[in-house]
Amino acid sequence: MPTYSDALESYVRQTFAAEDEVLARIREQITASGLPGIMIRPEEAAFLQFLVVASGARLALEIGTLGGYSGTWIARGLPPDGRLITLEVEPKHAAVARAHFKLAGVEGKVDLREGYAQDLLLELASVGPFDFVFIDADKEGYLAYLDWTLDNLRSGGILAAHNAFAFGGKIADPSNLEEDVQVIRQFNQRLADDRRLVSMLFPAGDGIVLAALRG
Ligand code: SAH
Ligand code: MG
Secondary structure, X not given: OOOOOHHHHHHHHHHHOOOOHHHHHHHHXXXXXXXXXXXXXXXXXXXXXXXXXXXXXXXXXXXXXXXXXXXXXXXXXXXXXXXXXXXXOOHHHHHHHHHHHHHXXXXXOEEEEXXXXXXXXXXXXXXXXXXXXXXOOOHHHHHHHHHHHHHHEEEEEEEEEEOOOHHHHHHHOOOOOOHHHHHHHHHHHHHHHOOOEEEEEEOOOOOEEEEEEOO
């Protein structure tokens, strides 16, 4: 029987990851606006915020904004002069996210850039190095995002990537050869094997794989 049950998940969520009214509204409005309800769960988001605060990050990057749910949690963890650059290819998602960053009062800290992440990242190389990078967009791009991040993360910086369990646990089925699952498997393994990194997988929600770049 898995130790981390639904009951424990709700305990953790209620105790450590309670949404205030703003976050609850953002979550509701994402689906009400017709966007897919694929934002991270509150306990995953609270964990990212914890990492941002604990690592003293000032410059953060997110790949995959959707409606600004994870971005709001990350931005709230940054100091007043900190900055989150977040990348989104769908104009409709970007518009909803912009409204949500305003609603949360974090619009001054958030720089939302519209376009294909791989194009936008070319320009962002000169903005870094980044203290914190959260990858949560198209799985096709994950390995390229990883390469980019390893070149643009400061020593001691943190990389986090969502869906490390591959959509509800497909990662644990070796016979699953779906393209996206194979990419995530390679991504996780690369983090696990890279001696420049200390890595771990946060096993809540759909899994967040983490790596800290050694100093
Ligand atoms: N991080 C968000 C969820 C992101 S969902 C949250 O937890 O709140 C993934 C998002 O990545 C979608 O909005 C999708 O449009 C965007 N996306 C997919 N491929 C992309 C690409 N190549 N470049 C930029 N954004 C992309
Ligand atoms: Mg995701």
